Amino acid sequence: MTQRFPALTAFLAALFALVALSSPAAAQLEGTVTDDSGRNQITIAVPALPTPQVLPTAAGSTEELGKQVSDVIVADLRSSGLFDPIGRNRVRAISYSEVTAPAFPYWSGRNVESLIQGFVRSNGDGKLTVGCYAYDVALGSELSRHGFIVEPADWRRAAHKCADSIYSRLTGESPFFDSRIAYIAETGPKDNRTKRLAVMDSDGANHRFLTSGGTALTPRFSPDYKSILYLSYSGGSPAIYIYEIGTGKQRLVTRTNNATFAPRWSPDGRSILYSMAIAGNTDIYRISANGGRAVRLTNSPGIDVGGSYSPDGSKIVFESDRSGSQQIYVMNADGSGQRRISFGGGRAATPEWSPRGDLIAFTKIAGNFRIAVMRPSGGGERILTNSWQDEAPTWAPNGRVIQFFRTQRGSGKTSIWQVDVAGGEERRLKTPVDGSDPAWGPVRP
Amino acid sequence: MKKLSTPLIAIALAATMAGCAKKPPETLPPEPVDTTSGSDTDVEPTAGQQAGPTPGSQEDFVATVMSDRIFFDTDKFNVDGEDQRILQSQAQWLSQYPNVSIVVEGHADERGTRDYNLALGERRANSAKNYLVTLGVAPSRIRTVSYGKERPQALGSNESAWAQNRRAVTVTVR
Numbered sequence: 002m003t004q005r006f007p008a009l010t011a012f013l014a015a016l017f018a019l020v021a022l023s024s025p026a027a028a029q030l031e032g033t034v035t036d037d038s039g040r041n042q043i044t045i046a047v048p049a050l051p052t053p054q055v056l057p058t059a060a061g062s063t064e065e066l067g068k069q070v071s072d073v074i075v076a077d078l079r080s081s082g083l084f085d086p087i088g089r090n091r092v093r094a095i096s097y098s099e100v101t102a103p104a105f106p107y108w109s110g111r112n113v114e115s116l117i118q119g120f121v122r123s124n125g126d127g128k129l130t131v132g133c134y135a136y137d138v139a140l141g142s143e144l145s146r147h148g149f150i151v152e153p154a155d156w157r158r159a160a161h162k163c164a165d166s167i168y169s170r171l172t173g174e175s176p177f178f179d180s181r182i183a184y185i186a187e188t189g190p191k192d193n194r195t196k197r198l199a200v201m202d203s204d205g206a207n208h209r210f211l212t213s214g215g216t217a218l219t220p221r222f223s224p225d226y227k228s229i230l231y232l233s234y235s236g237g238s239p240a241i242y243i244y245e246i247g248t249g250k251q252r253l254v255t256r257t258n259n260a261t262f263a264p265r266w267s268p269d270g271r272s273i274l275y276s277m278a279i280a281g282n283t284d285i286y287r288i289s290a291n292g293g294r295a296v297r298l299t300n301s302p303g304i305d306v307g308g309s310y311s312p313d314g315s316k317i318v319f320e321s322d323r324s325g326s327q328q329i330y331v332m333n334a335d336g337s338g339q340r341r342i343s344f345g346g347g348r349a350a351t352p353e354w355s356p357r358g359d360l361i362a363f364t365k366i367a368g369n370f371r372i373a374v375m376r377p378s379g380g381g382e383r384i385l386t387n388s389w390q391d392e393a394p395t396w397a398p399n400g401r402v403i404q405f406f407r408t409q410r411g412s413g414k415t416s417i418w419q420v421d422v423a424g425g426e427e428r429r430l431k432t433p434v435d436g437s438d439p440a441w442g443p444v445r446p
Numbered sequence: 447m448k449k450l451s452t453p454l455i456a457i458a459l460a461a462t463m464a465g466c467a468k469k470p471p472e473t474l475p476p477e478p479v480d481t482t483s484g485s486d487t488d489v490e491p492t493a494g495q496q497a498g499p500t501p502g503s504q505e506d507f508v509a510t511v512m513s514d515r516i517f518f519d520t521d522k523f524n525v526d527g528e529d530q531r532i533l534q535s536q537a538q539w540l541s542q543y544p545n546v547s548i549v550v551e552g553h554a555d556e557r558g559t560r561d562y563n564l565a566l567g568e569r570r571a572n573s574a575k576n577y578l579v580t581l582g583v584a585p586s587r588i589r590t591v592s593y594g595k596e597r598p599q600a601l602g603s604n605e606s607a608w609a610q611n612r613r614a615v616t617v618t619v620r
Contacts, residue, residue: 260568320562
């Protein structure tokens with residue numbers, strides 16, 4: 002214990018807010034990365050995080066927080082579908098000194114493949130340090146170590162960051178748990194729904210309504226999470242507003258008597274795409290996020306609507322019925338080179354480019370409405386869901402999970418769901434009221 | 447397209463056209479927007495009316511015109527013969543009350559994606575507006591607004607309900 006403790010103290014001293022330390026002499030992973038089809042879940046133990054000293058914080062005692070952080074890590078890892086996490090209710094508690102000196106024989110005797118240990122410490126300045134260590138039990142070695150310094154109120158972020166570090170280390174994928182979702186909270190009867198702008202963490206926690214009554218639709222988080230684009234009927238007609246989260250102020254994206262809708266950010270947050278109907282004809286426009294003159298990108302007599310940038314900002318995938326029915330097209334960011342990519346039968350709508358760039362998620366309409374993906378070049382179509390009406394996919398920041406909303410036939414009640422891009426792992430997100438139009442933001446810095 | 451001289455002629459024409467294929471079922475007549483009165487058979491000429499809605503009011507509009515709304519086929523936005531007669535009756539009424547402006551609300555059924563339905567509602571509202579303009583209603587009197595699939599009239603999830611929800615509704619504004 003005393004031998005290990007100086008190392009831990011030195012480690013703590015080197016920490017700053019959300020700084021990830023490189024892992025010395027990390028072992029190579031062997032055979033633990035799951036593939037898409039195999040579903041070989043990694044058995045991973047996550048004991049409660051001990052504390053060097055039980056102290057009260059603004060979010061509860063450090064001991065209590067250690068349990069809650071463990072619970073959030075377990076829930077995150079389980080939701081990915083790639084892990085079989087064993088939480089604190091099924092494993093013994095560990096001591097603080099054990100954090101950096103795992104009892105490998107004990108864990109290997111319980112068929113645990115990976116082990117997550119950590120601690121919660123209250124610092125003198127009122128902040129928390131959450132340590133997060135991952136171990137390979139069979140190899141008896143450390144895989145990664147991270148320390149996160151957060152305000153007590155942000156303890157869940159430290160837990161998500163810890164889960165993200167483990168997820169990334171063990172799967173080779175980019176992280177996504179520490180991210181937020183904007184969506185529309187729905188209440189009231191089918192013919193008079195109140196639709197409010199709302200935000201929540203990727204796991205549904207820290208939920209907040211941002212608008213009161215009225216009709217808000219199709220929100221999109223800015224890449225820096227400082228503002229949200231959305232459609233509101235507050236002025237009597239559909240118009241796009243930018244809502245500043247910090248101040249609660251909002252402003253119109255563009256002043257016009259024409260209806261504007263379907264707002265989207267460019268990946269760098271500098272430009273905004275929107276759709277505008279002039280005398281009934283809808284086309285897609287781009288405007289600077291600071292205002293100025295809009296540039297018209299499409300010019301067909303059909304409905305051209307929506308739009309989603311490729312991650313490098315060079316291309317836009319959008320929807321058009323110029324062929325006679327809703328189909329998906331790709332164009333260069335300046336509007337040139339428009340060509341259709343959806344030829345899979347039925348109609349294809351609401352395309353969203355994966356943050357990885359490798360796939361387009363969309364709503365496939367052929368009888369029922371289903372969530373599907375295809376390659377940006379067209380082809381390779383795979384249908385991921387099967388319900389009466391699933392629509393409006395949005396990508397997890399790492400491009401591995403897709404959220405969408407599902408409408409119940411008859412009642413019109415809506416709910417937010419997610420599905421793994423490989424198919425399966427379909428699950429419903431808990432929201433305080435009905436939810437639609439989910440929009441997943443990037444991983445937080 | 448010639449203007450019809452009186453609403454009564456329009457009603458007679460409508461009667462001969464009853465049973466037209468694409469219309470919503472008669473079992474569930476569309477309800478007026480702001481009043482409980484006003485099916486087609488109640489319609490009387492506004493001139494000489496003793497009791498009833500205030501002339502020029504929304505109630506009067508709904509009671510007088512053939513219908514305050516026209517309906518569309520799935521994904522369509524064209525104004526067909528029956529729609530034209532309905533809009534003619536609206537234009538006729540509007541010619542009597544030149545100070546009244548209107549909002550044409552375009553709607554879509556629930557079986558569409560949200561953004562597309564907003565665009566489709568715009569198309570439908572503008573189809574109705576454009577036809578009213580050809581009948582002599584000044585464009586400055588007509589505002590359009592699309593509600594996409596956000597304001598269904600019929601609550602079911604079936605062909606009959608969807609047929610009633612694919613609509614353009616004229617609402618008067620004083």
